[in-house]
Amino acid sequence: MDVRRFRQGRSGVAAGYSKWHVPGLRVVVLVDRDDDDCKRLKKRLEAMCKAAGLKSKSASPSAFTVATCIAIEELEAWFFGDIPALTAAYPGVPSTLAAQAPYRDPEKISGGTWEALERVLQRVGYFSGGLAKIAAARAIAAHMDVDRNRSPSFRHFVQTMRAL
Incomplete structure (x- = not known):
């Protein structure tokens, strides 16, 4: 398992992972909700995954690359x-x-x-x-x-x- 820290708003990170061709690659994105609306934040995260060509767990539960999780309100x-x-x-x-x-x-x-x-x-x-x-x-x-x-x-x- 490889753990990396990124600052929120780094949408380019998802695009970077989409270029990796590693069989069985799984990426977990964990962000604090802070003051964001949870549903909007989730949609934003999911949209970043989709734009990068990555299948999210929400969109494809059995064949996903990225799982997005939100710590409410904060970790x-x-x-x-x-x-x-x-x-x-x-x-x-x-x-x-x-x-x-x-x-x-x-x-x-x-x-x-x-x-x-x-x-x-x-x-x-x-x-x-x-x-x-x-x-x-x-x-x-x-x-x-x-x-x-x-x-x-x-x-x-x-x-x-x-x-x-």
């Missing part, structure tokens, strides 16, 4: 979907966090999920100088259980990865 929502992973990575975070109203639905956390993650971690003594997103992601991901996560967009991503 950090996935961490709120697995509170045991969050508490294992950062002792002091309350294990009852998921029962608290603002965190019951990880994809409906208001005010930005990375900002909410920063606030939660700062309250218990971590990242006083600001959230180190990559360090936090690595620490939490090490404890995540893909079958336990409550985030619908994370579960969709896992299903997509398993379909590869």
Whole structure:
């Protein structure tokens, strides 16, 4: 598996993959929804695939090259979907966090999920100088259980990865 980071809006990337002639090639595109309309963003991603001559999983579930996935609202929502992973990575975070109203639905956390993650971690003594997103992601991901996560967009991503 080859993992690469690209900035959103790099439509030329899809065209680049269309020139690869690798049997069984699968590309997974993962983007944060941020403030975008989810359906419009999905259509835009699918249109980029089509314009590049790539079959998407949505258009051709059995014979696809590209699967597009959207983290709602942001990737950090996935961490709120697995509170045991969050508490294992950062002792002091309350294990009852998921029962608290603002965190019951990880994809409906208001005010930005990375900002909410920063606030939660700062309250218990971590990242006083600001959230180190990559360090936090690595620490939490090490404890995540893909079958336990409550985030619908994370579960969709896992299903997509398993379909590869």
